[in-house]
Amino acid sequence: MDREPDEQAAETVRQLRSLATPEGAAALSRAGELLAGRTDAVTALSRLRAEVGADLAGPAWGVARQRDKARASFGAEAARLLFTGDALEQAGRPALADRRAARLLTGGATSVADLGCAAGTDTMALARAGARVVAVDRDPVARELTRLNTAALGLTAVEVLDADVVDLVAAAADGRVAGCDSAVLDPARRSGGRRQLDPDRWSPPWSTVTALLDRVPAAVVKVAPGLDHDRVPDGIEAEWVSVGGSIVEALLWGREPSRTWRRATLVRDGAVLELTAGADPGPAPVAPVRGWLHEPDPALIRSGLMSLVAAELDATLVDPTIAYLTSDSRADSRWVSSYRVTEVLPFNLKKLKALLRARGVGRVVVKKRGSPIEPETLARQLRGPGTGSAVVVVTRVAGAPTVLVCEPLSG
Ligand SMILES: C[S@@+](CC[C@H](N)C(=O)[O-])C[C@H]1O[C@@H](n2cnc3c(N)ncnc32)[C@H](O)[C@@H]1O
Incomplete structure (x- = not known):
């Protein structure tokens, strides 16, 4: 039963x-x-x-x-x-939680309210960084996990509190919340096992996010990487973080830790690379496809800073709505992966197949942007007896469905 x-x-x-x-x-x-x-x-x-x-x-x-x-x-x-499936699904990456904790505490805060602690990933990072932590969750399982996990690691400066974050933030005053001089808020962005795309339906909702950023200057909020730039309040730094080429989180830094307008952070093989802009740099210019195609890192795309890297590489967009760059030479930049373009043709499956056969290409990696095709399905359809390989990019160029046949990535 x-x-x-x-x-x-x-x-x-x-x-x-x-x-x-x-x-x-x-x-x-x-x-x-x-x-x-x-x-x-x-x-x-x-x-x-x-x-x-x-x-x-x-x-x-x-x-x-x-x-x-x-x-x-x-x-x-x-x-x-200890983890439950639900808590683990909601858990962030500990290495990124450590990084967030270190930055939040550089301003001199000594106590942090972890608003929605789940299994305690942020609480553990904050306590390890030397803060006194008040870990809040209205879910009894989350509170127990945080209690047991911090105890297992010998982290004693942690108080676990049963409260509603909405009420705590509404009562925040003088830059403090839940008796702490700083805060981490990580709203639940899934419900019924599915991603909740509308920030007003996160738990706690967007109104609590903005209230916290307004009332507690030493704060950081984890938000969905797809967050609309228009939502970011003035004076708040928004940061997008990718790990190994995948976007993993976006952060809104409160007025105290904010240093810039936008930041893109790339973590790969333990190294961290950051790019910032104090104001909107605007879009990169658009021009026809040239000899090289550059696929930008997702943190660069989401942060709105692509034009900075485009200028550095003397590159242009292939289409005003598509995040692919093109230039005359291979890019020596960790912000993009470069592919040499061998053919540019209108999208036509039959002609594409014939061209690949003629080139002896048997194995294909399909990439797409701005196209409804299913990459795995197309890759299967394009498979042939040849021993060569190619990267097939299906996209839009100047508004038209286009295929760029590229050499596979080397080096
Ligand atoms: C995304 S999880 C936090 C994950 C955590 N930072 C980590 O990385 O492990 C959000 C948590 O907020 C809690 N929560 C959601 N709404 C809440 C509210 N109004 N008051 C208190 N807790 C809430 C949920 O129970 C859940 O444990």
């Missing part, structure tokens, strides 16, 4: 507490071994029931599976932390 949400949460809290005991830790470690040995779920659960008891078996298996997933971003520390 289905449980009521409150009962379900109380049961999850009870299970998490049982896993934080020495018996629970032993059950978790055994579940981790079975998982590492690729034991199937049915066998693993029956072994666990026999070895650690029915009460601990299910929760230990569930958390071990979440730890396994968490290892990609939490590293070895994942093995000391």
Whole structure:
């Protein structure tokens, strides 16, 4: 029988507490071994029931599976932390949380309200950076996870608070919220397992985001990378961060830590590259396709700073609405990936296939921008017997559906 949400949460809290005991830790470690040995779920659960008891078996298996997933971003520390599937799905990357915490605290703040703590990723980063943290969440499972995770890491300057962030921010005064002189707000941007695109429907909603930025100068808010620039209040720095070529987060920095208008941050192989502009640099100029095509990093595109890199590379846009740049030479810049263009033709599947066959191309990577095509499907359709490979870019050039055939990326 289905449980009521409150009962379900109380049961999850009870299970998490049982896993934080020495018996629970032993059950978790055994579940981790079975998982590492690729034991199937049915066998693993029956072994666990026999070895650690029915009460601990299910929760230990569930958390071990979440730890396994968490290892990609939490590293070895994942093995000391507890997660539910829901909390892990909402968790940011610890390395980025550390970076945010360090920047927030450079202004001299000593205490931080983590407004919506979930499994405690930001709370742990802030406490590790030396702040006193008030971790707030209205979800009892999130509060328990934060309590247990900070305790597991020996982080003691943490108070966990059951409160509604909307009310706390409404009551913020004199630059303080929840008794702290700074704040991190990371609204829940998913509901029913789906991304919530409308900021007014985030939890807490956009009105709480702007109220916090207005009332607490030493604040940072994590927002969706797709946030419309028009939403960013005046005097607030917006930063877009990509890791390994994928956009992972966007941040709004409060008036105290704000240093510029927009910032693009690229993290790759542990190195961090930043680009800033104090005012809108405007769009890059548009001109016909030349010998090289440059695919900008998503943080560069979203931050609205593409024209800065275009000017540096002597590059132009292929279309006013499309984020591809073109120039006469390969770009020596980490902000773009460059491809040598061998052919530019109107989009026509039959002609494209014939051209690739004639060139001996058998393997194709398809990229697209401004086109409804499905890259995997087109790549399958273009596969042939040839031994060569090519990058096929389907896009719009001067408004027309166009294909650029490029040499594969080298170096
Ligand atoms: C995106 S998660 C935070 C993730 C966290 N920063 C991390 O990286 O692990 C948002 C959290 O805010 C909490 N939350 C949403 N609305 C809230 C509200 N009005 N008051 C208190 N907590 C809220 C949710 O329960 C959820 O745990």
